[in-house]
Amino acid sequence: xxxxxxxxxxxxxxxxxxxxxxxxxxxxxxxxxxxxxxxxxxxxxxxxxxxxxxxxxxxxxxxxxxxxxxxxxxxxxxxxxxxxxxxxxxxxxxxxxxxxxxxxxxxxxxxxxxxxxxxxxxxxxxxxxxxxxxxxxxxxxxxxxxxxxxxxxxxx
Numbered sequence: 493x494x495x496x497x498x499x500x501x502x503x504x505x506x507x508x509x510x511x512x513x514x515x516x517x518x519x520x521x522x523x524x525x526x527x528x529x530x531x532x533x534x535x536x537x538x539x540x541x542x543x544x545x546x547x548x549x550x551x552x553x554x555x556x557x558x559x560x561x562x563x564x565x566x567x568x569x570x571x572x573x574x575x576x577x578x579x580x581x582x583x584x585x586x587x588x589x590x591x592x593x594x595x596x597x598x599x600x601x602x603x604x605x606x607x608x609x610x611x612x613x614x615x616x617x618x619x620x621x622x623x624x625x626x627x628x629x630x631x632x633x634x635x636x637x638x639x640x641x642x643x644x645x646x647x648x
Contacts (some may be wrong), residue, residue, distance in 0.1 A: 502526040512573050533605045541597035544556035549594040559592040566590040
């Protein structure tokens with residue numbers, strides 16, 4: 493696989509995962525990050541809480557409800573997400589983990605083509621490392637073609 497085709501596949505996986513999350517929650521993820529190397533791939537989706545979820549998470553009982561809600565969504569939608577990404581890109585995601593952080597108001601979902609995922613929380617105050625989801629992802633086909641210079645690929 494050439495570098496160009498690997499980058500294109502990574503963009504397709506990011507778009508498929510981001511689109512699925514948008515359909516599931518009614519809002520796009522804050523960022524989708526894909527790292528690929530030598531036949532493996534890791535996909536991370538970062539979501540911010542809605543205004544209502546932030547208010548609920550302000551106390552311990554509400555925080556537990558928000559955490560349980562996002563874990564429930566993750567558990568119940570995982571097979572559908574994996575199927576959507578496989579149908580859209582041919583990539584099969586196997587390992588998956590979700591981390592709901594009620595203190596920061598965010599959800600991190602991580603998937604890999606390997607059979608397991610390890611998640612290490614590095615602490616607070618680190619800069620955002622993800623790439624923001626591009627606005628063109630929700631554009632119509634003619635708008636996407638126009639933004640991409642006519643070839644369907646994202647411009648940078």
